[in-house]
Amino acid sequence: MLAGSSTRHTYWERPILKKIGTYVWPEAPLLLVAVALLAWPGARVWLHDFAPAYPAVYVVGALQCWRFQRTRLLFAMIVLVMADRVLLHFALGIDAVIPPGSVVLSAVALLLPLNMLALAVVPERGPFTLTGLVQWTAIFVQPALVIQLVRSGETLPHLLDVTLVDPSYFGFLRIPQLALLAFVIAFVVLVSQLIWEPSEEKRAMPWALIAAFFAVNVGEGGLDSTTYCATGGLMLVQAVIDVSFRLAYQDALTALPTRRGFNEMLGQLVGHYTVAMVDVDHFKQFNDRHGHEVGDQVLKMVAAELMKVGGGGKAFRYGGEEFGIIFDGKRVEDCQPHLEKLRATIAGRVFTIRGAFRPRKKPDEPKQSKKPRKTLKITVSIGGADSTDPKETVEDVVKAADQCLYRAKETGRNKVWVRARPRI
Numbered sequence: 001m002l003a004g005s006s007t008r009h010t011y012w013e014r015p016i017l018k019k020i021g022t023y024v025w026p027e028a029p030l031l032l033v034a035v036a037l038l039a040w041p042g043a044r045v046w047l048h049d050f051a052p053a054y055p056a057v058y059v060v061g062a063l064q065c066w067r068f069q070r071t072r073l074l075f076a077m078i079v080l081v082m083a084d085r086v087l088l089h090f091a092l093g094i095d096a097v098i099p100p101g102s103v104v105l106s107a108v109a110l111l112l113p114l115n116m117l118a119l120a121v122v123p124e125r126g127p128f129t130l131t132g133l134v135q136w137t138a139i140f141v142q143p144a145l146v147i148q149l150v151r152s153g154e155t156l157p158h159l160l161d162v163t164l165v166d167p168s169y170f171g172f173l174r175i176p177q178l179a180l181l182a183f184v185i186a187f188v189v190l191v192s193q194l195i196w197e198p199s200e201e202k203r204a205m206p207w208a209l210i211a212a213f214f215a216v217n218v219g220e221g222g223l224d225s226t227t228y229c230a231t232g233g234l235m236l237v238q239a240v241i242d243v244s245f246r247l248a249y250q251d252a253l254t255a256l257p258t259r260r261g262f263n264e265m266l267g268q269l270v271g272h273y274t275v276a277m278v279d280v281d282h283f284k285q286f287n288d289r290h291g292h293e294v295g296d297q298v299l300k301m302v303a304a305e306l307m308k309v310g311g312g313g314k315a316f317r318y319g320g321e322e323f324g325i326i327f328d329g330k331r332v333e334d335c336q337p338h339l340e341k342l343r344a345t346i347a348g349r350v351f352t353i354r355g356a357f358r359p360r361k362k363p364d365e366p367k368q369s370k371k372p373r374k375t376l377k378i379t380v381s382i383g384g385a386d387s388t389d390p391k392e393t394v395e396d397v398v399k400a401a402d403q404c405l406y407r408a409k410e411t412g413r414n415k416v417w418v419r420a421r422p423r424i
Helices: 015-024 027-039 041-053 055-067 071-091 104-121 130-152 155-160 177-196 200-217 223-249 259-268 283-290 292-306 332-348 394-410
Strands: 273-280 314-319 322-328 350-352 375-377 380-386 416-418
Touching: 027 041, 027 200, 027 223, 041 055, 041 223, 055 071, 055 223, 071 104, 071 130, 071 200, 071 223, 104 130, 104 177, 104 200, 177 200, 200 223, 223 259, 259 314, 259 322, 259 394, 273 283, 273 292, 273 332, 273 394, 283 292, 292 314, 292 322, 292 332, 292 350, 322 332, 332 380, 332 416, 380 394, 394 416
Parallel strands: 380 416
Antiparallel strands: 273 322, 273 380, 314 322, 350 375
């Protein structure tokens, strides 16, 4: 990490807290709010008044999933709303044949995690592909099948209530042990997927499963189960929003914010600020000589260093091999030492070209290669300008930084060139 950069992190920007946040935000606070509101008698009255509007969460969520082609989240939303409606249906005593307290709760408690598990392991396809049609059929056939089996005999109840271990260990739970086992297996798989390949969707799924567990564990359907199911649905909706935001504002290759984010941040700045434009030297030659895969690795390496720039700078992928850095509240002479440090750090790194069969993950004991590995020297040119002239627009400052960047390239590359002028 570059000198001085760690001291500029706010409390909530510390790496360990940011890492934890990627696994718990915003799902954990949503679940805690639901638990707190249900435990507060005054809030329960308020929740009861709004309960008829809870299905709107699923409708909005399903439309968002459909629009942004999040098939897995769409089916998870449908599973939650169907479980909630089935529990509520029998809790209200609408079905005279199957009274409240029947085996329906046990069936829902078992099928819900199994469905979430299936959605996690089945490859995501469109809702109208063959895989999607099979999922539609499986989801909608289950309620009718369970009801028919319950009405026809007593075999199913005995299977659902099978005892696996001493019941005294789970006295605080209201769901059968077989359903609990299904929840545990589904949770382990979902969390493993999240740790292996973190994403907004994979983060929302295990939290929605926890909300679903709370919903079925409270017993027959009612305010509690409906609130928890709606909370799980809200988590899935938030995941769709987060995915859409990332696709629009985060570069897929470098994980830096995109040019759209760069322009929006510039539009929000007030007072002094500095813009620095960074360009990888001779980048076209890297692509032509070594291929686009090597070029992508170069961009990722440069982006990793840009993320650590000091002085409070925020880096963006501007386009191609060009990056932008914004220093809010800083004059260009205050930012120049940090830009020089960035340039020197990138120039001092040795970039080793990956072999054709080199594993993506570095092994604990790398094998010694008989042939010398090809290395590249990567340098960047940087141009900077600030907003000290009140007559200049944001576009003028960016243009001035670009002109300084070209000047750095014209004078030999691997340089930082900033605009110097009398202060007004």
